[in-house]
Amino acid sequence: MDTEHVLESRPVATRVGQESSLLPKFVIEPSRGWGQLNLGELWAHRELVYFLIWRDIKVRYKQTALGASWAVLQPLLTMMIFSVFFGRLAKVPSDGVPYPLFSFVALVPWTFFANALTLSSNSLVHNANLLTKVYFPRLAIPIATVVGGVADFALGFLVMLGLIAWYGIVPTVNVVFLPFLLLLALVTSLGISLWLAAVNVEFRDVRYTIPFLTQFWMFATPIAYPSSLLSEPWRTLYGLNPMVGVVEGFRWALLGVNTAPGPMVAASSVVAIAMLVSGAFYFRRMERTFADVV
Amino acid sequence: MSELAIRADGLGKQYRISHLARGARKSFRESVVDMVSSPVRRVGRMLRREAAVEDETDEILWALHDATFEIKRGEIVGLIGRNGAGKSTLLKVLSRITEPSIGRAEIYGRMGSLLEVGTGFHPELSGRENIFLNGAILGMPKVDIQRKFDEIVAFSEIERFLDTPVKYYSSGMYVRLAFAVAAHLEPEILLVDEVLAVGDAQFQKKCLAKMEDVGHGGRTVIFVSHNLSAVTRICPRVILLDAGRVAADGPASQVVSSYLTGGLGTMAAREWDDIKTAPGKDIVRLRAARIRGRDGQIRDSIDIREGVGIEMEFETLQPGYLLMPHFYLWNEEGVSIMGAIDLDPAWRRKRRPLGRWVTTGWIPPNLLAEGTVFVDIAIIVTEPTIEQVWEPSLIAFHVVGSMDGDTHRGDWAGHCPGTVRPMLDWTTEYSEAESRV
Numbered sequence: 001m002d003t004e005h006v007l008e009s010r011p012v013a014t015r016v017g018q019e020s021s022l023l024p025k026f027v028i029e030p031s032r033g034w035g036q037l038n039l040g041e042l043w044a045h046r047e048l049v050y051f052l053i054w055r056d057i058k059v060r061y062k063q064t065a066l067g068a069s070w071a072v073l074q075p076l077l078t079m080m081i082f083s084v085f086f087g088r089l090a091k092v093p094s095d096g097v098p099y100p101l102f103s104f105v106a107l108v109p110w111t112f113f114a115n116a117l118t119l120s121s122n123s124l125v126h127n128a129n130l131l132t133k134v135y136f137p138r139l140a141i142p143i144a145t146v147v148g149g150v151a152d153f154a155l156g157f158l159v160m161l162g163l164i165a166w167y168g169i170v171p172t173v174n175v176v177f178l179p180f181l182l183l184l185a186l187v188t189s190l191g192i193s194l195w196l197a198a199v200n201v202e203f204r205d206v207r208y209t210i211p212f213l214t215q216f217w218m219f220a221t222p223i224a225y226p227s228s229l230l231s232e233p234w235r236t237l238y239g240l241n242p243m244v245g246v247v248e249g250f251r252w253a254l255l256g257v258n259t260a261p262g263p264m265v266a267a268s269s270v271v272a273i274a275m276l277v278s279g280a281f282y283f284r285r286m287e288r289t290f291a292d293v294v
Numbered sequence: 295m296s297e298l299a300i301r302a303d304g305l306g307k308q309y310r311i312s313h314l315a316r317g318a319r320k321s322f323r324e325s326v327v328d329m330v331s332s333p334v335r336r337v338g339r340m341l342r343r344e345a346a347v348e349d350e351t352d353e354i355l356w357a358l359h360d361a362t363f364e365i366k367r368g369e370i371v372g373l374i375g376r377n378g379a380g381k382s383t384l385l386k387v388l389s390r391i392t393e394p395s396i397g398r399a400e401i402y403g404r405m406g407s408l409l410e411v412g413t414g415f416h417p418e419l420s421g422r423e424n425i426f427l428n429g430a431i432l433g434m435p436k437v438d439i440q441r442k443f444d445e446i447v448a449f450s451e452i453e454r455f456l457d458t459p460v461k462y463y464s465s466g467m468y469v470r471l472a473f474a475v476a477a478h479l480e481p482e483i484l485l486v487d488e489v490l491a492v493g494d495a496q497f498q499k500k501c502l503a504k505m506e507d508v509g510h511g512g513r514t515v516i517f518v519s520h521n522l523s524a525v526t527r528i529c530p531r532v533i534l535l536d537a538g539r540v541a542a543d544g545p546a547s548q549v550v551s552s553y554l555t556g557g558l559g560t561m562a563a564r565e566w567d568d569i570k571t572a573p574g575k576d577i578v579r580l581r582a583a584r585i586r587g588r589d590g591q592i593r594d595s596i597d598i599r600e601g602v603g604i605e606m607e608f609e610t611l612q613p614g615y616l617l618m619p620h621f622y623l624w625n626e627e628g629v630s631i632m633g634a635i636d637l638d639p640a641w642r643r644k645r646r647p648l649g650r651w652v653t654t655g656w657i658p659p660n661l662l663a664e665g666t667v668f669v670d671i672a673i674i675v676t677e678p679t680i681e682q683v684w685e686p687s688l689i690a691f692h693v694v695g696s697m698d699g700d701t702h703r704g705d706w707a708g709h710c711p712g713t714v715r716p717m718l719d720w721t722t723e724y725s726e727a728e729s730r731v
Contacts, residue, residue: 023482028305028390028399051430055416062418133413134431135390135405291392292309 035284042137052144057151071152072159074115075107082107086224095226095257101167105254106223106247108156109185112149113243114214120145120193121200121210128294138287139280142197146190153182164254172256181249184265184272188242191275198279198286201294221247228259239264242272297402299483299514300365300388304397306538307358307383357383359538361397365514367482372529372546373518374553380538381518385409385485388516403482403514406433410487412472417461421452421471424460428475442478449504450474470497477504483514522550522687523628523668547626551666554690561690562594569609574673577615578682582607583671585691586654595692598664598701598715602691604634605654606671608683614645615675617682619653622670623662624687631662631713660702660717663710664695 042049061067079100086092087099094102123145124131124138131138164171200206221243227235239245239261245268248261358380365371373381386392388399389407414431415424425446429439439446447453450471452463460468519525525532525546532549534542542549554561562585566572572579586603587593596602604621623631634655636642641651668690673683699705702715 023403026390026401026405028387028394028401029397030393030395047436048430048433051427055419055427058423059416059418127414129410130414130431132386132391133409134407134433136431136433288393291386 031288034281037280037284038137042139042143045136045140048136049140049144049147052140053148056145056148060148060152068152068155071155075104075111075156076159078107078111079104082224092225093229095228095251095255095259097169097251097255097257098167101163101169101255102226102251103224104160104163105250106221108153108160109182109246109250110218110221110223110243111156112153112185113189113246114218115152116146116149116189116193117196117214118210119149120189121196121206123193124197124201124290125204125207125294131294132291138290139194139283142193142283143190146186146193149189150182150186160254169255171254172252174253174256177249177253181246181253181265184242184249184269185246187276188246188268188272191242191272191277191279194276194279194283198283201286201290217241217243223247226257226259227261227264232263236263236267239267240271242268242275244268245272297367298364298400299367299369299402300363300399300516302361302363302388302397302399305358305361305384305387305394305399306356306396307380307387307392308395309355309357310353356538358387358394358535361535361538361540363533363540363543365516367402367514368512369531370515370517370529372525372532373516373535374520374522374525374532374550375535375541379535381535382409382487383538384535385487385516385518389485401483404433405483405485406479406481407485408432408476408479408487409485411469411476415460415468415472418459420459421450421456421463424471425475428472432476432479433481434475434479438480446474446478449477449500466497473497473501477501481513483516485516485518487518488520520686521624521628522554522690523624523626526550526626527628551690554687560592560594563592564688572609573685574608574683575680577612577675577680578608578610578617578673580606580608580671580673580683580685581650583669583685583689585669585689593691595694598662598693598695599659601659602657602662602693603654604657604669604671605652606673607650607652608673609650610646610648613647616643616677617641617646617673618676619673621655621672624668624670625663625713626666626668629713631667660715662693663713663715664693666690666692 061070064070066073082103083100087094087103092099120142123141127141130136130141196206196210220241222229222238227238227244227248230238245261245265248259249265251257252259252261357378361380361384373384375381383392385407386409387394388401389405389409391407391409412424412428414428416427419427425443426436426439430436447456450467450473452467452471455463455467460471463471515529517525517529529546531544532542532546533540534549534553542552551561563582564584565582566580569579569581572581574580582605584592584605584607585594585596586605587596588601588603593602606619606621608619610617618635620633620635622633625631634657636653636655638653668687670686671683671688672681672685674681695701695703697703697707702717703710
């Protein structure tokens with residue numbers, strides 16, 4: 001504080017000199033190999049990330065008749081279809097929980113993940129006008145898209161709480177782990193999204209593979225069926241699909257199913273973090289040519 | 295003021311143009327063959343990354359080559375050059391949108407770039423919301439936007455529509471709002487690309503004035519424009535790029551006239567030998583534009599007492615269209631002098647066959663003021679209106695005054711204001727005084 005006051009009271013000429021020596025300096029040159037993540041710069045642009053999230057949320061359901069109820073309808077309708085075909089007709093086991101609740105608790109985080117994948121893989125192409133006209137850390141775009149999905153998730157989550165109360169189930173104390181599980185879902189979504197978004201800039205093929213990828217991934221995740229169908233050590237290995245840890249963690253924390261998902265969640269966390277870190281580095285490496293090829 | 299704002303040292307940017315991607319005039323058969331073979335080739339190329347460099351179908355283009363210059367703090371520098379000369383590439387490299395392939399630049403101070411008006415505007419959001427969004431995208435902290443909000447709104451003149459989604463705005467309102475946000479950016483260095491080419495004349499004037507303010511506020515500005523008269527007026531120093539290289543760097547008037555004279559040694563004529571590179575579109579292409587004296591000679595300077603012809607030579611590539619060749623004149627202060635439309639009854643309102651045309655508009659003697667006159671050449675198709683050729687500041691000439699006493703100025707040798715110099719009919723009535731003193 002004191003030094004600032006001294007600076008303020010100095011004659012103008014000296015102050016100009018002082019200021020100029022404080023001007024930030026940027027060096028522009030071609031980069032080689034794997035760059036740095038430069039998270040400090042991303043932090044400096046956090047207001048932009050905030051505005052991009054705000055924009056995405058604001059315009060997501062513009063000009064739709066049903067508006068934000070789509071956020072709830074997606075998992076709700078899927079749950080109904082699953083309940084009829086898997087729950088009633090195929091008699092898939094559901095760890096002793098009513099099947100609709102069993103699948104809905106998994107579908108809410110799953111919908112968040114699937115939407116994040118779909119929206120963010122196309123996010124850079126969608127924001128091509130920004131990439132080619134303004135500089136900012138490019139990571140801001142997929143991050144904003146993924147984080148913006150949390151609003152939809154929150155709506156789905158409220159409906160889920162209502163459904164749990166309706167079935168008269170009291171969540172266990174394990175609900176304290178929910179924020180961690182949501183974080184795991186975020187990290188997983190972001191990790192995959194960074195890979196897909198970066199690849200999609202050059203190869204638009206990604207866009208066409210997303211529907212298959214999400215469908216395949218959904219059946220590779222215990223949403224319509226419980227992971228308890230598998231025995232150890234296969235269940236822990238199953239956790240290498242990071243959404244397995246998220247989904248089973250949600251059921252364990254909210255419905256109190258006794259599946260002891262600890263090892264699965266641990267395996268999922270390791271994979272999710274590995275994907276996020278590798279995705280971020282890959283993204284940073286590819287971003288040098290984004291403006292040229294998008 | 296003598297401190298450095300930008301030092302560029304051998305900056306270069308290369309692009310690899312694939313001939314496949316450029317094939318605009320490919321046959322259907324070729325397209326089908328490409329459709330089948332290109333994925334195979336692409337995957338193959340991906341697998342052997344480094345081999346791609348030798349690929350015969352690729353051509354390397356240096357959009358920017360060995361650009362070296364220094365810009366001091368507070369300087370306003372114009373960047374001119376023909377389309378494809380590397381102006382936009384240089385701005386993109388300096389603003390860190392794209393990386394250089396070679397070379398290095400040092401930037402001292404926060405940089406703001408304005409390569410387009412309304413970057414990131416979302417049509418569904420209101421004017422108010424877009425001010426914040428656009429401000430954040432351009433790098434303005436939220437508190438700054440809040441502080442300047444009223445000023446921005448006042449500058450944009452759209453108060454009444456602040457809460458209307460911008461998709462209902464007229465293009466003029468849209469541009470005004472966008473420029474109002476941009477004009478309130480406060481970076482130490484501002485890069486501006488051709489954004490003044492939009493908006494109505496009144497608003498352009500306001501923007502030019504704002505740009506000049508920005509410069510006088512001690513900030514460094516790099517200003518790209520095709521509007522040479524605006525560049526000469528705003529920028530004391532001009533850098534000319536040609537084929538990606540710095541071709542000239544110096545005082546504005548000097549660089550601008552060397553740009554206009556080009557390789558031809560004259561700024562009074564521009565010709566295109568190859569129809570493929572000639573400016574224009576699918577219906578009309580410009581082959582040449584020339585300034586001619588009454589004697590038919592190409593002339594750089596014209597005596598104020600002489601008439602001058604603005605000649606445009608063009609080719610019709612498709613028959614059966616109504617054409618409207620026209621031109622605009624600007625003086626070196628960036629003031630529009632006049633526009634003129636081809637009125638020749640021979641082809642007015644008549645559909646034109648294929649062929650080559652030479653149209654000349656004759657400006658009468660004693661009309662244009664002394665000084666440099668820049669000429670924009672334009673040709674549009676009418677019914678429906680389609681722009682075919684629009685080449686700003688394509689050619690120029692000097693109007694030279696005379697002190698012989700037979701011009702508008704008579705025997706007066708001092709300053710004469712205004713953009714026109716007509717010789718008027720003067721009448722005088724005299725009556726003898728009734729009472730003598």
